Amino acid sequence: xxxxxxxSGVAGASPARTALLAFALVILVFxxxxxxxxxxxxxxxxxxxxxxxxxxxSVTVTGLTPVNTxxxxxxxxxxxxxxxIQIGGLGILSMAxxxxxxxxxxxxxxSKLITQEGMSTGRIxxxxxxxxxxxxxxxxxxxxxxxxxxxxxxxxxxxLAEGVWHGIFYSxxxxxxxxxxxxxxxxxxxxxxPWIVWTITxxxxxxxxxxxxxxxxxxxxxxxxxxxLHTKLTVxxxxxxxxxxxxxxxxxxxxNPATLGQYGVGERIQYSLFGSVMTRSGGFAVYDVNEQYAxxxxxxxxxxxxxxxxASTAGGIKVTTxxxxxxxxxxxxxxxxxxxxxxxxxxxGSLRVAISVLALGATLVLVSTMALVAISGESLxxxxxxxxxxxxxxxxxxxxxxxxxPAGKYVLxxxxxxxxxxxxxxxxxxxxxxxxxxxxxxxxxPIIG
Amino acid sequence: xxxxxxxSGVAGASPARTALLAFALVILVFxxxxxxxxxxxxxxxxxxxxxxxxxxxSVTVTGLTPVNTxxxxxxxxxxxxxxxIQIGGLGILSMAxxxxxxxxxxxxxxSKLITQEGMSTGRIxxxxxxxxxxxxxxxxxxxxxxxxxxxxxxxxxxxLAEGVWHGIFYSxxxxxxxxxxxxxxxxxxxxxxPWIVWTITxxxxxxxxxxxxxxxxxxxxxxxxxxxLHTKLTVxxxxxxxxxxxxxxxxxxxxNPATLGQYGVGERIQYSLFGSVMTRSGGFAVYDVNEQYAxxxxxxxxxxxxxxxxASTAGGIKVTTxxxxxxxxxxxxxxxxxxxxxxxxxxxGSLRVAISVLALGATLVLVSTMALVAISGESLxxxxxxxxxxxxxxxxxxxxxxxxxPAGKYVLxxxxxxxxxxxxxxxxxxxxxxxxxxxxxxxxxPIIG
Ligand SMILES: [K+]
Ligand SMILES: [K+]
Numbered sequence: 001x002x003x004x005x006x007x008s009g010v011a012g013a014s015p016a017r018t019a020l021l022a023f024a025l026v027i028l029v030f031x032x033x034x035x036x037x038x039x040x041x042x043x044x045x046x047x048x049x050x051x052x053x054x055x056x057x058s059v060t061v062t063g064l065t066p067v068n069t070x071x072x073x074x075x076x077x078x079x080x081x082x083x084x085i086q087i088g089g090l091g092i093l094s095m096a097x098x099x100x101x102x103x104x105x106x107x108x109x110x111s112k113l114i115t116q117e118g119m120s121t122g123r124i125x126x127x128x129x130x131x132x133x134x135x136x137x138x139x140x141x142x143x144x145x146x147x148x149x150x151x152x153x154x155x156x157x158x159x160l161a162e163g164v165w166h167g168i169f170y171s172x173x174x175x176x177x178x179x180x181x182x183x184x185x186x187x188x189x190x191x192x193x194p195w196i197v198w199t200i201t202x203x204x205x206x207x208x209x210x211x212x213x214x215x216x217x218x219x220x221x222x223x224x225x226x227x228x229l230h231t232k233l234t235v236x237x238x239x240x241x242x243x244x245x246x247x248x249x250x251x252x253x254x255x256n257p258a259t260l261g262q263y264g265v266g267e268r269i270q271y272s273l274f275g276s277v278m279t280r281s282g283g284f285a286v287y288d289v290n291e292q293y294a295x296x297x298x299x300x301x302x303x304x305x306x307x308x309x310x311a312s313t314a315g316g317i318k319v320t321t322x323x324x325x326x327x328x329x330x331x332x333x334x335x336x337x338x339x340x341x342x343x344x345x346x347x348x349g350s351l352r353v354a355i356s357v358l359a360l361g362a363t364l365v366l367v368s369t370m371a372l373v374a375i376s377g378e379s380l381x382x383x384x385x386x387x388x389x390x391x392x393x394x395x396x397x398x399x400x401x402x403x404x405x406p407a408g409k410y411v412l413x414x415x416x417x418x419x420x421x422x423x424x425x426x427x428x429x430x431x432x433x434x435x436x437x438x439x440x441x442x443x444x445x446p447i448i449g
Numbered sequence: 450x451x452x453x454x455x456x457s458g459v460a461g462a463s464p465a466r467t468a469l470l471a472f473a474l475v476i477l478v479f480x481x482x483x484x485x486x487x488x489x490x491x492x493x494x495x496x497x498x499x500x501x502x503x504x505x506x507s508v509t510v511t512g513l514t515p516v517n518t519x520x521x522x523x524x525x526x527x528x529x530x531x532x533x534i535q536i537g538g539l540g541i542l543s544m545a546x547x548x549x550x551x552x553x554x555x556x557x558x559x560s561k562l563i564t565q566e567g568m569s570t571g572r573i574x575x576x577x578x579x580x581x582x583x584x585x586x587x588x589x590x591x592x593x594x595x596x597x598x599x600x601x602x603x604x605x606x607x608x609l610a611e612g613v614w615h616g617i618f619y620s621x622x623x624x625x626x627x628x629x630x631x632x633x634x635x636x637x638x639x640x641x642x643p644w645i646v647w648t649i650t651x652x653x654x655x656x657x658x659x660x661x662x663x664x665x666x667x668x669x670x671x672x673x674x675x676x677x678l679h680t681k682l683t684v685x686x687x688x689x690x691x692x693x694x695x696x697x698x699x700x701x702x703x704x705n706p707a708t709l710g711q712y713g714v715g716e717r718i719q720y721s722l723f724g725s726v727m728t729r730s731g732g733f734a735v736y737d738v739n740e741q742y743a744x745x746x747x748x749x750x751x752x753x754x755x756x757x758x759x760a761s762t763a764g765g766i767k768v769t770t771x772x773x774x775x776x777x778x779x780x781x782x783x784x785x786x787x788x789x790x791x792x793x794x795x796x797x798g799s800l801r802v803a804i805s806v807l808a809l810g811a812t813l814v815l816v817s818t819m820a821l822v823a824i825s826g827e828s829l830x831x832x833x834x835x836x837x838x839x840x841x842x843x844x845x846x847x848x849x850x851x852x853x854x855p856a857g858k859y860v861l862x863x864x865x866x867x868x869x870x871x872x873x874x875x876x877x878x879x880x881x882x883x884x885x886x887x888x889x890x891x892x893x894x895p896i897i898g
Contacts, residue, residue: 380830
């Protein structure tokens with residue numbers, strides 16, 4: 001009761017700052033744990049910049065890593081990473097849920113908003129029960145994934161203990177969109193197993209939709225007309241991006257002998273779809289990212305920048321931001337004065353938030369890429385990819401992360417942190433401060449474009 | 450009188466389509482002229498894709514060219530290019546002025562808008578006199594530049610005839626932000642002359658402000674309080690970008706022996722400023738673009754994407770679009786419900802146009818870069834630079850343009866055309882169609898970011 005009151009009080013006072021501090025604190029704790037000798041396979045202390053990087057990468061569920069997870073860490077170390085992913089993932093979802101609650105309280109439209117989100121007031125009226133719903137839903141999804149994965153991994157590893165461990169790790173890694181692998185050469189050869197491919201695809205897909213959407217889907221199922229606007233936009237945009245991305249990846253890489261070209265037609269289609277889902281933001285890879293053509297890398301860059309659903313473990317500017325931008329263009333082209341879709345008007349405030357999120361995201365990516373290009377001395381392509389992978393908390397890698405000097409690792413660490421916490425806190429800070437001006441300035445239209 | 454009525458009628462009916470057709474027609478005429486044997490130095494027919502590219506590059510005042518202007522074209526051919534630049538530049542300014550007029554007429558706020566723009570109704574009430582003002586202003590500026598440049602070029606060339614020709618060509622090329630050079634090795638060594646550097650910098654700077662701003666400045670001079678919002682935003686953003694860009698270019702390249710490092714401190718500062726102004730969108734270069742560090746190229750990419758002032762010969766998404774985005778972020782961060790600056794509220798419609806221009810520009814760049822990367826088989830860095838140079842009608846080049854097969858040249862040609870005409874027609878088409886909805890949908894706020 002006391003803890004609940006405290007959390008509610010702090011979060012109500014400055015939820016943005018709370019989220020930021022909480023994430024930083026959790027990352028530091030895991031950095032300390034990973035630095036200790038017990039965590040590394042060779043029993044030695046891990047360098048600070050590497051421990052910090054992996055801790056940040058786990059807690060922000062990014063999946064980039066400067067060291068090979070299978071070779072660097074002991075079983076205990078890998079368990080620490082698993083716990084960090086789970087805490088990070090739950091933390092993100094809870095924080096998002098709490099902030100939604102805080103926002104709705106502050107704006108005095110709490111009950112209305114909660115109804116809109118498709119959740120009955122009774123169940124999540126309290127902070128505690130809200131958190132319970134988040135935890136229960138997450139564990140339920142992960143359990144479902146593990147049930148399919150454990151037998152398959154047991155068959156591949158030839159040992160039940162290893163199969164269970166692999167099944168649990170990859171279930172958590174997939175649903176939280178973490179993208180960490182505990183096989184030295186990545187999932188690579190295991191992805192020849194369609195059961196594993198499709199289960200991981202499904203887990204990543206569901207995890208990237210976001211808590212508000214998952215809740216609506218669980219409650220309303222496929223009754224389209226009863227979905228709220230956020231769910232409709234998220235689902236349609238996600239499906240469009242997944243199918244569009246898969247189509248283009250398939251088109252670009254169809255006869256690249258180092259990537260899709262080495263497989264049969266069925267597998268090419270399967271891996272195109274897998275690759276497309278992984279950009280939003282699973283981070284598992286079937287083949288070496290560097291072997292893809294430059295146009296595929298650029299496409300992946302764009303998809304990683306967009307990321308997944310709001311209040312999900314995915315990163316990026318979020319699919320609803322993209323949807324709102326697209327709807328704004330359609331409205332302008334049709335000459336409408338308002339941006340409308342599915343029988344609803346998008347609030348002008350949402351457009352302002354969208355443009356802010358987009359502009360801040362682009363600025364962050366630009367500045368980080370400049371820094372990384374300067375530090376690594378590389379041409380644009382690989383640093384940009386790595387930066388977008390960190391910003392989108394995606395975890396796909398060209399291998400540059402492992403090659404960087406400590407300075408470069410700190411840049412990516414900061415970017416993962418900013419990409420993860422920044423969007424939540426920024427968006428929520430905006431939503432919370434609706435100061436009214438006491439007077440209005442006259443309107444004026446500068447010439448745009 | 451008849452002509453005036455016809456122009457006014459057509460432009461009133463569909464100004465966007467008119468602009469598009471006019472530009473296409475003019476480009477085709479100059480393609481035909483440049484294809485003829487008299488235009489080339491060796492007296493042979495020039496390949497269609499090269500003639501089309503140079504014609505498009507001249508008329509859209511971009512300055513990219515797949516052939517060396519000094520070596521490929523005869524004096525007559527260079528004269529054709531000069532005329533194409535002048536017609537293109539005047540066409541852009543006139544079109545912008547006409548569209549401003551058409552928009553103001555259609556919206557029934559004509560006199561108000563014209564007053565806002567700082568021009569007395571009497572002088573540009575008619576289409577004809579508006580065009581006369583545009584032509585007179587342009588020629589006046591070019592004359593002023595030529596007066597300074599001709600003596601310098603005469604001194605360098607050692608011949609009055611050549612000096613006059615060079616002076617006129619570079620005056621037109623600079624004020625129209627065309628960036629074409631008629632020296633085989635570019636302006637390079639001539640830029641050791643501070644008179645030439647600063648005159649060209651001034652010409653490009655003035656040309657990139659845009660007609661509406663230049664008119665206000667000519668009328669109101671430095672009476673800041675009497676400037677309209679568009680002028681204030683354009684001037685402050687341009688100055689900020691120029692100084693910020695120069696600072697970063699200087700910082701990045703200070704000790705690069707292939708670029709700034711080879712000069713003295715004074716020249717390093719001078720060339721940093723020159724380089725920064727040229728990205729918006731003059732296109733002249735002191736040293737080989739490829740010799741710059743990757744971080745400088747990326748900075749240049751960003752500056753070229755932004756481009757210059759609205760209704761100017763510069764390209765890109767325009768500085769006011771950037772300013773409005775920045776102001777939107779500031780407003781969000783402060784919790785204001787309205788985007789305000791300099792005692793004015795930015796109309797929500799302007800925000801919608803800004804987000805549309807930005808999103809369309811980014812999409813165009815993304816798709817074109819994918820195409821160019823696929824066609825050239827190059828890594829991302831050079832194709833992206835070339836695409837942004839074409840989109841921003843900037844004309845700085847990594848040399849990739851000259852290396853591309855015809856398919857790549859067509860991509861860049863289309864991009865120059867779209868980058869130039871697209872923004873005008875798009876923005877004006879939007880401004881003209883203010884269809885009112887008869888009913889309103891209820892508002893709903895999807896979660897953004
Ligand atoms: K990830
Ligand atoms: K130019």
